[in-house]
Amino acid sequence: MAVKHWKKALITALGEALIITSSLTGTTFAEPVIKSTLITENIPEPTNNLLEQIKRYHNIRQYQFQGWMFSGALVTTRIGRTTQAFLITDPKKHKRRKGWARGGYIIRSADGMNAQSEPRHETWPEPQQVTFFTGPAREILPSPDGRHFIASQDVGGNEQYQGRFFSVGQSGSLPFTDAQYRNTGFIFSHDGKWIAWQRSAGDNPNWDILIAPTDNPARARQVVYQGRGTWLAHDFSPDNRFLLLSNYISVTESTLFLLSVDTGKVKSLNPRRGAVAYGIGKFTRDGKAVIVQSDEGREFVGLLRIDLASGKRAALNPAQNGDVTDFALSLDGRFLAYTVNVGGRSRLFLARAATGRIISTPHLPMGVIAGLAFDQSGKRLGFTFDGARHPAGAWVYHRRSGRLSRWTSNLTQNYTPRRFRTVELIHYPSFVETNGHRRQIPAYIYKPQKTAKRPVPVIISIHGGPEAQYRPGFSPRFQYWLHELGAAVIAPNVRGSTGYGGNYVALDNGRLRPDALKDIGALLAWIRTQKDLDATRIIVHGGSYGGYMVLAAMARYPGQIAGGVDIVGISDFVTFLENTKSYRQALRREEYGDERDPQIRAFLKAISPLNHADKIAAPLLIVQGKNDPRVPYMQSKKMRDAVKTNQIPVWFMMAEDEGHGFQKQQNVLALHAAEHTFMGKIFSRQTPP
Secondary structure (H helix, E strand, C coil), rough: CCCCCCCCHHHHHHHHCCCCCCCCCCCCCCCCCCCCHHHHHHCCCHHHHHHEEEEHHHCCCCEEEEEEEEEEEEEEEECCCCCCEEEECCCCHHHCCCCCCCCCCECCCCCCCEEEEEEEHHHHHHHHEEECCCCEEEEEEECCCCCEEEECCCHHHHCCCCCEEEEEECCCEEECCCCEEEEEEECCCHHHHHHHEEEEEEECCCEEEEEEEEECCCCCCCEEEECCCCCEEEEEEECCCCCEEEEEEEEEEEEEEEECCCCCCCCEECCCCCCCCEEEEEEEECCCCEEEEECCCCCCCCCEEEEEECEEEEEEEHHHHHHHHHHHCCCCCCCEEEEEECEEEEEEEEEECCCEEEEEEECCHHHHEEEEEEEECEEEEEEEECCCCCCCCCCECCCCEEEEECCCCCHHHHHHHHCCEEEEEEEEEEEEEECEEEEEEEEEEEECCCCCCEEEEEEECCCCCCCCCCCCCCCCCHHHHHHHCCCCCEECEEEECCCCCCCHHHHHHHHHHHHHHHHHHHHHHHHHHHCEEEEEEEEEEEECCCHHHHHHHHHHCCCCCEEEEEEEECCCCHHHHHCCCCHHHHHHHHHHCCCCCCCHHHHHHHHHHHHHHHHHCCCCEEEEECCHHHHCCHHHHHHHHHHHCCCCCCEEEEEECCCCCCCCCCHHHHHHHHHHHHHHHCCCCCCCC
């Protein structure tokens, strides 16, 4: 079996990867004076010069493609304090005039895995803002005809998401969800007349499926299925009589169902034997079949066509050593686009939906592609692309001509792609396992430009999840560390990471969890063999589950790590599982174990960093959001107190208006300034106060 990558709605609903927006955008808008909500201990006040230095990197605007409107496309970006939705139009239809951005890319190489891009002059009109939430805009979803869209928001990072309905040509928006519930995973019917989504409430771990007509979504919503556990709505049938649903059990197991909207009855589409994982699912245009991401009969996730009458299955893409991470169907059902994750890098394919026959493979620089969507005509495919040297932007592939164009401008006056450092994929040997095998662990490494002969310090960035994967996208944070701190950055994908097949993702399950920590120990040993890396100046950095790995590594390898940055990290698995929000408890118990079982409880206590705080010997920066529904803030406070009793320097930062990671501009800047000062002292061999 293999692991899959879900649609944005599922990532919002289930994901544990750290959410820290890394692209604050420059703006000429007048911003209100924001009262600080940060509680800090031992952290020096940042200077204006330091904040301006950080802003130069974070003012590089990044865009996420969200879908097509009839007059252009919707994207999200930060212009001001928080991320909002904006309407953009085809830059080719506009003449350049004052105030428009310049810059751009043209692809020079025919090799999509190694292509580089060169600047050329291009023009873009300013994006038109269409949401004005006090917090970040979430789950932006245009209707099939491009005349409406849905957006959701929460309050202060509490993840109690509420949906709002927007119509072109009308001011304001219509709230249509019940504020007592957490609402996610919005979808439109093919004709745009209906909306479906899932919701969960309070301490109830069970999710309901709802539908509502778009002409009266607030008053006419209705529950069409009451699920037990985590249920997700994927697509309406073309006649709106059925919904494709899935019941998510774990990263490697889910069940697929067909729901009759009229009767409320469900029919299983799963094979009779064996656990299978399913991801995005869509009906074919004739309604006779569904196409889904699945690892059924495969090590890696592929595309599977299931005939609804006979149950017959057919693979739509060739077997590859990588997961299909996203796919889209044209509205007429003729064309299929999908991406394959090849060791973290994306490859894009266009195919005939009926047969899976590949008709083109657009070439892009090495990076990550997400958010695939055909326009109403099926002639243009929109998506987000970002790479190590290329900030995230909205790109369009023209199916008939094969032309690639970028619809957004990212660059600032001071920074161009040539200035950014690129990334290299490496593999390092881990420990010898019981069968005598020494596994090779994949990692991405960035190195600063050589300015001195002595070895450079190292920052090990550990991803969250644990069902996640570091992929080589653009990171202003990494580029800042490379240029301003002169540090190398290594992002390992230790065992348990997704993207390398089902066997690899299962290697940290249950009592095997310490083996993932051993992979970090092996990386520390590998660094000691590299002449250009300084093994005496290593900092570990991570958030959420990555924060747990930071704390655990500092306790297990105290003499080899010079400092750590833990952001919203797990310090005690037992109290974490007991107190994380109910809509997540079953999912996390499936991954980490059920703390209600005495033997598992004892094991989880034994591997929890809080119970080994006395072994931590290096300075620590702990960061937390007060409203975090996933990793409650007491996880960080108790770790802070435990480490302080050992006379170890601890810097602490908590934002009262944030949740699972920082989103607001002033908080993000304060966090990155604290990281800079903390790391700078350690790299200069000073002890933080």
